[in-house]
Amino acid sequence: MTDDKYVEYAEGPKRPEKAYRSERFLNSPSARGLRILAEYMEPANRFRAQDVADTVVFFGSARTLSRDEAELRLQAARQHGGDVQRAERDLAMSRYYEDARELARRLTEWSKGLAGKEKRFIVCSGGGPGIMEAANRGASEARGINIGLGISLPFEQHNNPYITRELNFEFHYFFMRKLWFIYLAKALIVFPGGFGSMDELFEALCLTQTGKIKKHMPILLYGREFWDEVMNLEALVKWGTISAEDLDLFHVADTVDDAFAHITGELQKHLDSPAGPRL
Numbered sequence: 001m002t003d004d005k006y007v008e009y010a011e012g013p014k015r016p017e018k019a020y021r022s023e024r025f026l027n028s029p030s031a032r033g034l035r036i037l038a039e040y041m042e043p044a045n046r047f048r049a050q051d052v053a054d055t056v057v058f059f060g061s062a063r064t065l066s067r068d069e070a071e072l073r074l075q076a077a078r079q080h081g082g083d084v085q086r087a088e089r090d091l092a093m094s095r096y097y098e099d100a101r102e103l104a105r106r107l108t109e110w111s112k113g114l115a116g117k118e119k120r121f122i123v124c125s126g127g128g129p130g131i132m133e134a135a136n137r138g139a140s141e142a143r144g145i146n147i148g149l150g151i152s153l154p155f156e157q158h159n160n161p162y163i164t165r166e167l168n169f170e171f172h173y174f175f176m177r178k179l180w181f182i183y184l185a186k187a188l189i190v191f192p193g194g195f196g197s198m199d200e201l202f203e204a205l206c207l208t209q210t211g212k213i214k215k216h217m218p219i220l221l222y223g224r225e226f227w228d229e230v231m232n233l234e235a236l237v238k239w240g241t242i243s244a245e246d247l248d249l250f251h252v253a254d255t256v257d258d259a260f261a262h263i264t265g266e267l268q269k270h271l272d273s274p275a276g277p278r279l
Helices: 003-011 029-049 067-080 084-112 131-141 174-183 195-209 224-230 234-238 244-249 256-269
Strands: 055-059 122-125 147-151 168-171 185-190 219-222 251-253
Touching: 029 168, 029 174, 055 084, 055 131, 055 195, 067 084, 084 122, 084 131, 084 219, 084 256, 122 131, 147 174, 168 174, 174 185, 174 195, 185 195, 185 256, 195 219, 195 244, 219 256, 224 251, 234 244, 251 256
Parallel strands: 055 122, 055 185, 122 147, 147 168, 185 219, 219 251
Antiparallel strands: none
């Protein structure tokens, strides 16, 4: 008997691979349902462990720069013959980064001062750069835990460094990520953004309009100049595709003070209602 045969005999025959350990199976089309379920159950487990009851969600562009970064890029463009016009636009837009950062900080400080053991109104973003980073950064500067619901993309984005480590997620499925945006949300704040921000905004408006969202969830659009130019929802009323009262589904704010007062005022009305769903 050779040594190889002895080892095989001593250890017994090789066992077949269990299905839940098979990466080949788990990454196959047949296991798509398991992957979707995992993106529900694994976040639910983490939220339960961190005692997260509900959230305030920030949406907005991944391309918005901080003021410091925008100023550096403008200086570089002027010195080295770069696109000065674009750099000046980015500097003007950096106002929204700084406002999102301050608003998230103030909301976190306010929520930390509320009575009760549950962690209420935790700042949540899409986890990436830009407005998302600003929101996580502001919450972090207030020494509050915060959430980043990231998404794997073939370009862009990385999760920003300000997210609480235990609440840093990366999703594969957009629809599962959006479920978690809405499921725990008690308020939505939408800063200037592109297709992704528009998608998230209009899904929330649709769910609210149709009564699929039954909880009280104020929706705030930040930046009147931007929203007045890119959206003309009054035209939908004119053409009869929405009702005039549907325009009351959201509030437009142009300052941090206005946004903070509106969101905290709306949340304060419902503080005695249950927190988030028990996961």
